[in-house]
Amino acid sequence: MRRWGRRRTRWGKRQALLGFGMVLVLVLAFTVSLRQKEANQNAPMWSWSLGTKIIVIDAGHGGPDPGAVGTTKVLEKDVTLAVAKRVEAFIQQGGGKAIMIRDQDEDLGTSQALLKRKREDLAERIRIATESNADVYLSIHANSFPNEKLTGPQAFYHADSAEGRALAQAMQSELNKMVEGKRVAKANKDFFILKKANQAAVTVELGFLSNPTEEQLLITPEHQQKLAWAIYQGLCDYFAKVDQPKGAVQSQG
Numbered sequence: 205m206r207r208w209g210r211r212r213t214r215w216g217k218r219q220a221l222l223g224f225g226m227v228l229v230l231v232l233a234f235t236v237s238l239r240q241k242e243a244n245q246n247a248p249m250w251s252w253s254l255g256t257k258i259i260v261i262d263a264g265h266g267g268p269d270p271g272a273v274g275t276t277k278v279l280e281k282d283v284t285l286a287v288a289k290r291v292e293a294f295i296q297q298g299g300g301k302a303i304m305i306r307d308q309d310e311d312l313g314t315s316q317a318l319l320k321r322k323r324e325d326l327a328e329r330i331r332i333a334t335e336s337n338a339d340v341y342l343s344i345h346a347n348s349f350p351n352e353k354l355t356g357p358q359a360f361y362h363a364d365s366a367e368g369r370a371l372a373q374a375m376q377s378e379l380n381k382m383v384e385g386k387r388v389a390k391a392n393k394d395f396f397i398l399k400k401a402n403q404a405a406v407t408v409e410l411g412f413l414s415n416p417t418e419e420q421l422l423i424t425p426e427h428q429q430k431l432a433w434a435i436y437q438g439l440c441d442y443f444a445k446v447d448q449p450k451g452a453v454q455s456q457g
Contacts, residue, residue, distance in 0.1 A: 254300030258338040263288035264345040267311035272348035274413035280346040290432030330400045341405040343397045348414040356385045360407040363391035367404035375438030382434040
């Protein structure tokens with residue numbers, strides 16, 4: 205009887221230890237689950253609305269053409285390329301196909317005369333976009349203006365393009381959220397790319413290199429990433445609306 209009692213005592217201790225171990229495992233699992241949930245809330249949620257879309261990404265300027273030059277000699281061509289590459293990564297991770305007009309510091313012209321070279325460069329960009337059968341032409345630039353107080357990103361579209369307007373407005377909305385701004389998408393008939401593109405086209409001016417504070421922001425990876433994410437979200441919002449079946453909004457009422 206004493207031996208049996210001792211066995212029962214040992215068995216009881218083992219059961220207690222196993223029970224404690226199970227509780228500990230459950231607590232750890234619950235903690236890990238919470239941490240994963242928190243991490244997922246902070247992580248980008250990839251939208252597959254770009255799954256069948258082709259987006260041409262045109263980083264403005266390049267090579268012998270620096271574009272605008274900031275107050276501390278920051279070059280537009282460097283900023284546009286950095287942001288363009290980040291947009292490309294977001295589009296690829298979102299299931300879309302990104303076609304980069306340029307992925308390094310170069311232009312697409314060949315002439316020695318700069319004016320002729322610029323014309324060649326612009327014509328080649330349009331040729332690539334046309335032959336790609338892309339859904340969207342995204343031109344990325346940085347602004348400059350004599351008034352150094354001006355700041356903020358802005359989207360432009362051709363005045364005669366309803367698709368361009370919808371795309372620019374979607375992007376402007378996301379850009380405004382990012383910088384807490386109030387700029388509006390603006391029509392423009394003079395931008396060569398917007399006139400010649402045969403798909404929904406938009407030019408995004410990332411900010412003003414003529415503003416010393418914004419110039420320094422535009423060269424930081426953190427700000428470039430935020431701009432790229434806002435542009436990507438604008439693309440997703442645009443496609444979500446244009447791909448919506450006709451009459452879907454009315455049927456919800």
